[in-house]
Amino acid sequence: MRDLATSQQETTPLGRTAHVLMQTPDPAHQLADHIEAMRLATFRARLSPPEGPAGQWILDLGDEMAAPNRPQLLLNFFDPDSFGALWVAGELVPHAHERPFATRLLSGRYAQWLYHRDETGTLHIVEKMHVAAGQIYGLGSERIHLILMPAEGTLSLSIRGPARGPAGTAPQPPLPEDAAARIRERMLAALRDAPPAKAALLGIWD
Numbered sequence: 001m002r003d004l005a006t007s008q009q010e011t012t013p014l015g016r017t018a019h020v021l022m023q024t025p026d027p028a029h030q031l032a033d034h035i036e037a038m039r040l041a042t043f044r045a046r047l048s049p050p051e052g053p054a055g056q057w058i059l060d061l062g063d064e065m066a067a068p069n070r071p072q073l074l075l076n077f078f079d080p081d082s083f084g085a086l087w088v089a090g091e092l093v094p095h096a097h098e099r100p101f102a103t104r105l106l107s108g109r110y111a112q113w114l115y116h117r118d119e120t121g122t123l124h125i126v127e128k129m130h131v132a133a134g135q136i137y138g139l140g141s142e143r144i145h146l147i148l149m150p151a152e153g154t155l156s157l158s159i160r161g162p163a164r165g166p167a168g169t170a171p172q173p174p175l176p177e178d179a180a181a182r183i184r185e186r187m188l189a190a191l192r193d194a195p196p197a198k199a200a201l202l203g204i205w206d
Contacts, residue, residue, distance in 0.1 A: 014138040014206045017159045018102040021136050022199050027157060028106045031075060032191035034061070035184060043184055044174035050082040052091025055147070057082070057183060072160040076103070077187050078110060078150035094123055094146045100206070101160040102138040105131055107194035108154025114205065115144040134197030140206040153190035 035043070046060040057077040062070070086092040094115050114127040123144065131137070139145060141161075174180065 012204070012206055013161065014100050014102060014140060015204050017100075017161070018136050018138045018201060018204060020159065021102055021104040021157070022201060024104070024199075026106075026134075026194075026196050026199075028155070028191045028194035031061075031106075031157070032188050035059070035075075035191070036188060040177060040181060040184070044177065044180040047175060047180060047183065049175065050079065050086065052086050052089070053093045053095035053146075055079075055083040055086045055092050056150075057187075059187070071162060072099075072158075074158045074160055075187070076156045076158060077183070077190070078108065078147070078154040078156075079186075080150055080152055083148070083150055092146070092148075094144050096142055096144045097139070097160075098141060098163045099160045100139065100141045101158050102136065103156045103158040104136045104199065105133050106155045106157055106197070107133050107190050108151040109133065110150040110154055111148040113146045113148065115146070117144060129202070131202060132197075133194065135200050135202045137202040138204045138206065143205045153186075153193065155187065155190050155194070 043059070048058040048060075050056055055078070057079060059075040059077070061073040061075055083092060094113070109130060109132045112129050112131055113125050114129075115123045116126045117123055175183070
């Protein structure tokens with residue numbers, strides 16, 4: 001399953017995206033400055049709350065007026081309490097994404113399982129891994145995965161490609177100001193506390 005061939009990294013879109021994250025100096029403190037300078041109203045408009053089947057807060061770092069199917073630069077905040085609640089509710093399940101993406105863990109860690117669906121529709125775990133700060137991987141839009149047990153303060157920076165099909169779920173209404181302010185403070189604290197981590201490619205699953 002794991003393909004770290006240099007030719008794939010350089011010639012496939014997902015590989016090239018991962019390579020961009022490999023070459024980017026550790027961006028945690030720069031992102032903290034950017035988010036701190038962002039108006040709360042803008043932060044609220046760009047923030048998507050956790051919901052099944054994934055469980056992280058997602059902050060769109062791009063231009064909210066751009067085309068819906070544009071590539072996106074996203075900051076993902078993995079809250080253990082949100083993951084726990086979704087797990088208990090049975091909403092945290094293996095899933096694929098509408099868009100291929102490459103991601104770099106900025107702080108913290110989590111477990112990730114990769115799956116294969118056979119001809120009967122049954123899912124089989126094909127790889128279990130632990131992802132730590134500095135590690136980078138890419139997943140194609142048909143790859144099925146599940147993230148589990150994120151540590152407190154886990155954040156990742158993702159580049160997500162254009163959707164290959166129709167747009168998915170409709171945008172959710174913004175959070176109340178006080179709730180959005182609390183999430184922003186937690187993101188900022190995790191970014192400020194993130195120790196420098198050397199970039200390392202974990203794998204490309206296109």
